[in-house]
Amino acid sequence: MTTTTAPPTPPGAHLPEHPDFLWRNPEPKRAYDVVIVGGGGHGLATAHYLARNHGITNVAVLEKGWLAGGNMARNTTLIRSNYLWDESAGIYEHALKLWEGLEEDLGYPILFSQRGVLNLAHTEQDVRDSVRRVEANRLNGVDAEWLGPDEVAKVCPIVNVSDDIRYPVQGATFQPRAGIAKHDYVAWGFARRADEAGIDLIQHCEVTGFTTDGDRVIGLRTTRGDIACGTVALCAAGHTSVLLDELGIPAPLQSHPLQALVSELLEPVHPTIVMSNAVHVYVSQAHKGELVMGAGIDAPTGYGQRGSFSIIERQMAAAVELFPVFARAHLLRSWAGVVDVTPDASPIIGCTPYDNVVLNCGWGTGGFKATPGLGWCLAHTTAHGEPHPLVAPFGLDRFSTGALVDEHGAAAVAH
Amino acid sequence: MQLITCPWCGPREETEFHYGGAATVPYPADPAALGDDAWARFVFVRPNPKGPATEQWSHAAGCRRWFTAVRDTRTHRFLATVDIQPEVPR
Numbered sequence: 001m002t003t004t005t006a007p008p009t010p011p012g013a014h015l016p017e018h019p020d021f022l023w024r025n026p027e028p029k030r031a032y033d034v035v036i037v038g039g040g041g042h043g044l045a046t047a048h049y050l051a052r053n054h055g056i057t058n059v060a061v062l063e064k065g066w067l068a069g070g071n072m073a074r075n076t077t078l079i080r081s082n083y084l085w086d087e088s089a090g091i092y093e094h095a096l097k098l099w100e101g102l103e104e105d106l107g108y109p110i111l112f113s114q115r116g117v118l119n120l121a122h123t124e125q126d127v128r129d130s131v132r133r134v135e136a137n138r139l140n141g142v143d144a145e146w147l148g149p150d151e152v153a154k155v156c157p158i159v160n161v162s163d164d165i166r167y168p169v170q171g172a173t174f175q176p177r178a179g180i181a182k183h184d185y186v187a188w189g190f191a192r193r194a195d196e197a198g199i200d201l202i203q204h205c206e207v208t209g210f211t212t213d214g215d216r217v218i219g220l221r222t223t224r225g226d227i228a229c230g231t232v233a234l235c236a237a238g239h240t241s242v243l244l245d246e247l248g249i250p251a252p253l254q255s256h257p258l259q260a261l262v263s264e265l266l267e268p269v270h271p272t273i274v275m276s277n278a279v280h281v282y283v284s285q286a287h288k289g290e291l292v293m294g295a296g297i298d299a300p301t302g303y304g305q306r307g308s309f310s311i312i313e314r315q316m317a318a319a320v321e322l323f324p325v326f327a328r329a330h331l332l333r334s335w336a337g338v339v340d341v342t343p344d345a346s347p348i349i350g351c352t353p354y355d356n357v358v359l360n361c362g363w364g365t366g367g368f369k370a371t372p373g374l375g376w377c378l379a380h381t382t383a384h385g386e387p388h389p390l391v392a393p394f395g396l397d398r399f400s401t402g403a404l405v406d407e408h409g410a411a412a413v414a415h
Numbered sequence: 416m417q418l419i420t421c422p423w424c425g426p427r428e429e430t431e432f433h434y435g436g437a438a439t440v441p442y443p444a445d446p447a448a449l450g451d452d453a454w455a456r457f458v459f460v461r462p463n464p465k466g467p468a469t470e471q472w473s474h475a476a477g478c479r480r481w482f483t484a485v486r487d488t489r490t491h492r493f494l495a496t497v498d499i500q501p502e503v504p505r
Contacts, residue, residue, distance in 0.1 A: 239465070241463035241464075241465075242465050245463075245464075250456055250460045251460065252455075252459035252460045252461070253463055254461060254463055255463055255465075255488070299433075299434045300434040300470070300486070300491070301463065301468065301488050302488050302489075302491050303465045303488050303489050304488070304489055304490055304491050306491070308416075308417065308429060309416060310416070310429070310430045343459050399455040399458075399459045399460075400451040400452045400454075400455040401451070
């Protein structure tokens with residue numbers, strides 16, 4: 001007597017099919033017209049706009065880890081353009097306008113939510129600086145208003161605006177068009193578009209050196225073989241110094257840990273973004289419900305993607321003072337990224353002593369908000385060999401000429 | 416909480432210390448002779464190594480003395496802390 005048994009099925013066979021990959025994982029070719037070093041937000045956005053605006057698609061994006069797994073996965077996703085100086089307003093407002101149309105451009109949801117940002121003032125000097133910044137923003141076409149403590153409480157009822165805290169809230173600047181977005185979706189949207197255009201996104205491919213010929217870089221040495229290049233665009237954020245040291249280009253960058261943290265998932269309690277430079281914390285509530293908080297860098301330099309607990313402790317003290325309702329929230333996890341900080345808290349973008357190497361670095365604690373604007377302008381810079389007008393003020397030469405773009409007031413603590 | 420060994424006080428919590436940047440930046444011997452690029456390099460450019468870095472630290476909440484430390488920036492581990500080098504040109 002024989003019995004028939006059904007063939008064994010692998011575990012999980014009854015589950016739906018895996019979704020399609022959003023991009024190929026190609027083997028690197030031996031040569032490209034453009035090689036972008038760094039597969040984070042800036043590198044991927046640059047790749048997208050190279051294809052979209054300039055028709056340049058023989059491009060590789062080299063990423064030493066996995067796509068968008070560095071600072072793009074670690075930032076706190078705040079998007080705003082309320083910087084003081086004309087140069088900064090130009091690039092950040094360009095970025096904000098692109099954010100406003102990015103879902104349509106990428107054909108991908110990015111959960112961009114324009115819920116506004118409050119930058120709190122706690123002292124007389126804070127008030128003067130903040131009002132000045134509001135006026136400067138308006139002159140540059142950036143939406144901004146000055147709110148007194150009562151108006152702050154209307155925008156965000158959970159902020160403690162009473163007089164009985166150590167640094168009472170004296171008012172705040174408010175940019176209604178500021179917001180948050182889902183950082184992973186942003187990266188995946190750019191990556192998918194770049195891949196569709198034929199650009200090779202190459203992961204686990206670390207650049208270990210450069211082959212130079214006079215004033216040109218003719219090739220990159222990588223952990224996946226040598227790759228010849230027409231133009232190189234460096235988008236390596238906290239690891240830029242490692243690459244520039246290989247090229248012998250001195251740059252005023254210091255790589256610091258920048259920590260952030262989230263609470264467990266909570267009911268919607270926080271309708272906007274609140275930042276406080278003086279009390280040293282900033283908070284938003286993500287779509288899922290976790291409170292997302294950050295503050296300043298750890299003072300010592302470090303490439304370790306971890307920071308000191310004392311920084312988190314101070315940040316929590318500030319958060320609980322400003323938001324008494326958070327006192328019983330639990331910290332779910334904290335992490336750190338490596339951010340490249342410049343002396344004037346503005347990025348370094350533009351040409352280098354090498355004819356075919358363009359540089360994008362120094363975004364410090366606030367590169368995410370600039371992602372589409374920077375990608376647009378760096379693609380232009382890469383395609384034309386000279387800086388896009390919006391990034392021209394941010395060249396490496398400003399440290400010799402003295403034309404610094406000092407944004408410590410708008411940028412120093414938090415983004 | 417990391418412990419840092421002060422050359423005079425021994426191991427103390429890191430919150431007692433103040434980071435003072437790279438320890439390897441001599442003041443220019445002839446400042447008036449520097450061009451803009453060289454001056455910018457002295458004012459703004461500091462080593463930013465991924466690996467051992469020679470740094471100045473101060474035991475700010477202790478003996479308040481400065482010392483030189485060698486620290487691995489990949490792990491944040493202190494490899495050595497020694498009395499500050501007295502080679503300040505005057």
